[in-house]
Amino acid sequence: MDTVNWGIIGVGNVTEVKSGPAFYKIAHSNLVAVMRRNADKAEDFAKRHNVPKWYSNASELINDPDVNAIYIATPPNSHADYAIEAMKAGKAVYVEKPMAKSYAECIKMLQVAEKTGSSLWVAYYRRTLPAFLKVKELVESGAIGKPLMVNIKLYKQATERNQLPEEMHWHVFPEISGAGHFFDLASHQLDYLDFVFGEIADVKGNAANIGGLYPAEDTVSGTWKHKxxxxxxxxxCFVVDENSEEDYIQIIGEKGEICLPCFSPGNVKVKTAEGIRELTFQNPEHISQNLVQQVVDELRGIGKCVSTGKSAARTSWVLDEMVKEYYAD
Structure with a gap:
């Protein structure tokens, strides 16, 4: 196709700046329809972003003949249903991360993609951001010698500490998100490591709810081995004190190490025998735009997107393995 005409299912906060504008700012890409169950909010988004059509019913958007690709930006518990319906309708699908509420749902999505021939991508946009690409390049070029191991730390305060259950974000309700903040945030980190080091083959994890603030786990530890x-x-851990907050991915090699934050602002630090270097990078205004560009390019037959349904499903398997004992009952 020469021009990709997008429809978005779920125009909430993530679509305002992080992703939504990318779909109409990229060449050969138009945003022609949006959907939200609240019709007034769908109309408001459409008018502010100059989108010609809006719906309050997802099936109507999916079957709109002017739409040939669909971005699903709803909570994970509806990803599989919407993606499957869209692929069966012959539409290409780009879905928010994590790919679905569970690995089992991811497999169903992949099976439908295979059967229908529809394309399926997932919004792990760190695979296209400058700092993360540079770290991958440094690892592959031998800047720190042979890679040995990787460590992740992510500790955050609990915004839920002074909230009533009805005020809390859906991220902490497993029936919607699949687990807790771990699925939402660790998915980015673990998917990036899949990108750098390849598929993870062995996983062991422990999860617990220590803070007692909400139903989901709030603390997770795990180990894994890449093929x-x-x-x-x-x-x-998502219930720490402000002074204990941490955010980094540390890659250790035979001749040095690389450390970078995944979510908070900060430089990439490279430690070798020559000393410590700090590298600074600037993200695009719409942080998913580089990945959306790859999706558009692939649909136009001039490139490939690095974040596929198959790679994203691998990440969902790792997430499930980490917390499976906590949810075993």
Whole structure:
């Protein structure tokens, strides 16, 4: 196709700046329709972003003949249903991360993609951001020698500490998100490591609810091994004090290490025998735009997108393995 005409299902906060404008700012890409269950909010988004059509029913958008690709930006519990309906309608699909509420749902999505021939991508946009691409380049060029292991730390305060359950974000309700903040945030980190080191083949994890603020787990620790031989470990806690907040991915090699934040602002630090270098990068205004560009290019037959349904499903399997004992009952 020469021009990709997008429809968005779920025009909430994530679509205002992070992703939405990318779909109409990229060449050969138009945003022609949006959907939100609240019709007034769908209309408001459409008018502010100069989108000609808006719906309050997803099926109507999916079957709009002017729409040939669909971005699903709803909570994870509806990703699989909307993606499957869209692929069966012959539409290309780009879905928010994590790919679905569970690995089992991811498999169903992949099966439909295979059966229908529809394209399926997932919004792991760190695979296209400058700092993360530079780190991948440094690792592959041998800047720190042979990679040995990787460590992740992500500790955050609990915004839910002074909230009533009805005030809390859907991220902490497993029936909507699949788990807690771990699925939302660790998915980016673990998917990036899949991008750098390849598929993870062995996972062990422990999860617990220590803060008692909401139903989901709030603390996770785990270890894993990539098929390439790299060993990994990680710890995540979402109920720490402000002074204990941490955010980094540390890659250790035979001749040095690389450390970068995943979510908070900060430089990439490279430590070798020559000393410590700090590298600074600037993200695009619409942080998912580089990845959306790749999707558009692939649909036009002039490129490939690095974040596929298959790679994203691998990340969902790792997430599930990490917390499966907590949700075993």
């Amino acid at each position: 390439s031989g790299i060993i990994g470990s990680g710890s995540w």
